[in-house]
Amino acid sequence: MLCLEVRFNTYPRFVEFLIYLALTSLPNMKKTKRQVILDTAAKLFRKKGFAATSMRDLAKAVGMEAASLYNHIKSKQEILSALLLGAAQQYTDGMNNVKESAVTPLEKMDQLIALHISIAIQHPNTISLMTQEWVHLEGEPYDSFSSQRKAYENDFREIIIAGIEAGQLKKVNPDIALFSILSTMRWFYAWYSKKDGLSLKELEKEFSEVLIGGLKHKA
Amino acid sequence: MLCLEVRFNTYPRFVEFLIYLALTSLPNMKKTKRQVILDTAAKLFRKKGFAATSMRDLAKAVGMEAASLYNHIKSKQEILSALLLGAAQQYTDGMNNVKESAVTPLEKMDQLIALHISIAIQHPNTISLMTQEWVHLEGEPYDSFSSQRKAYENDFREIIIAGIEAGQLKKVNPDIALFSILSTMRWFYAWYSKKDGLSLKELEKEFSEVLIGGLKHKA
DNA sequence: CCTACCGATCGGTAGG
DNA sequence: CCTACCGATCGGTAGG
Numbered sequence: 001m002l003c004l005e006v007r008f009n010t011y012p013r014f015v016e017f018l019i020y021l022a023l024t025s026l027p028n029m030k031k032t033k034r035q036v037i038l039d040t041a042a043k044l045f046r047k048k049g050f051a052a053t054s055m056r057d058l059a060k061a062v063g064m065e066a067a068s069l070y071n072h073i074k075s076k077q078e079i080l081s082a083l084l085l086g087a088a089q090q091y092t093d094g095m096n097n098v099k100e101s102a103v104t105p106l107e108k109m110d111q112l113i114a115l116h117i118s119i120a121i122q123h124p125n126t127i128s129l130m131t132q133e134w135v136h137l138e139g140e141p142y143d144s145f146s147s148q149r150k151a152y153e154n155d156f157r158e159i160i161i162a163g164i165e166a167g168q169l170k171k172v173n174p175d176i177a178l179f180s181i182l183s184t185m186r187w188f189y190a191w192y193s194k195k196d197g198l199s200l201k202e203l204e205k206e207f208s209e210v211l212i213g214g215l216k217h218k219a
Numbered sequence: 220m221l222c223l224e225v226r227f228n229t230y231p232r233f234v235e236f237l238i239y240l241a242l243t244s245l246p247n248m249k250k251t252k253r254q255v256i257l258d259t260a261a262k263l264f265r266k267k268g269f270a271a272t273s274m275r276d277l278a279k280a281v282g283m284e285a286a287s288l289y290n291h292i293k294s295k296q297e298i299l300s301a302l303l304l305g306a307a308q309q310y311t312d313g314m315n316n317v318k319e320s321a322v323t324p325l326e327k328m329d330q331l332i333a334l335h336i337s338i339a340i341q342h343p344n345t346i347s348l349m350t351q352e353w354v355h356l357e358g359e360p361y362d363s364f365s366s367q368r369k370a371y372e373n374d375f376r377e378i379i380i381a382g383i384e385a386g387q388l389k390k391v392n393p394d395i396a397l398f399s400i401l402s403t404m405r406w407f408y409a410w411y412s413k414k415d416g417l418s419l420k421e422l423e424k425e426f427s428e429v430l431i432g433g434l435k436h437k438a
Numbered sequence: 439c440c441t442a443c444c445g446a447t448c449g450g451t452a453g454g
Numbered sequence: 455c456c457t458a459c460c461g462a463t464c465g466g467t468a469g470g
Contacts, residue, residue, distance in 0.1 A: 213433025
């Protein structure tokens, strides 16, 4: 007892440490802090890029020392892969829903445009990383991300081809049609913040008209 | 004379240095080497990003030591600004030509699509930097690049608006039409390398149809 | 063109 | 959660 009191007085920082350990052992508090770190990292990575953002930049932005970050995340790499694989999963899930729905290819394309707009509005910072920062992934997360992206593009292309074969779309080059839609949708996050005059429904309708209108037969 | 001979024998590396100085003082040789460095830098920056590419990486790729690079370029920053401002100038010049030509707004839009395709095929590595790596520019080059990009977008938007007012295009949202065309054209460099089955003329025609077709009145 | 080197900063660990 | 610290690497300079 005496011994403990002496230690506590001698090492006041050790007591703080014990209190910290007790508090953060509550699982949901730990999860919240991790999420704050991930969200802040997404914002910084978007602004400066993954490579140019240091762990000290990130620590400062969340209000702690760099070393403390490692109580919540394993490495800088893990932050990037958590962000990117989480986003990739959203697109994969969305595509799987669209594929299963019993509608025409043209309606599926409208649903996919809505999917892109919805995800980009929800997570603009993370989505901003999907176009270029994924090259900084390493090992298994890199392979997982790449294969999900490839699968998504193949699924989308097949829907366009189905639309052409069903006579709903003109006989355009499917790759060019796919590429036009995807590159526009992949940059939507960057454009959206400048324009807030349009509702979600209006956005979907306008983009569908501009991106798919040119593919339809003249009525 | 004796003195010189002694020095030359004592410092053989110094003789090599003098020979190097004499050779590289020929202005066009120096320009060539600088261009090799710039081209190689564009390739590396594209693959790994500006921040993640070290001057040692670059030196290795051009076959010299890092310190030697600085005989041809001032800094890592200067490489990036030389690449990006050179490319920006090409777009600005192209837009000025288009603006001056006495054709309809719709034909101007076709010319601009051809401009993007042409530049992207000529300098795919440098163009790849224009979408994201320009954020690493500092000071005056950053301002110059930003203002040229802004001016280009404004000029393009006015051509679209003129097309709508002339009755050539439907009354779509000009910003959405502009954004769709630009984001597709800005990613063209990344898509093109995968597809080499199409001629330049076919590419221009297909992209014009897909990107502008949806903006036209139904015939 | 090189060798030798600089101060600054990087991602991350030890340990309380 | 922090302080203290590590080896590695960064962009760039001096000087021949």
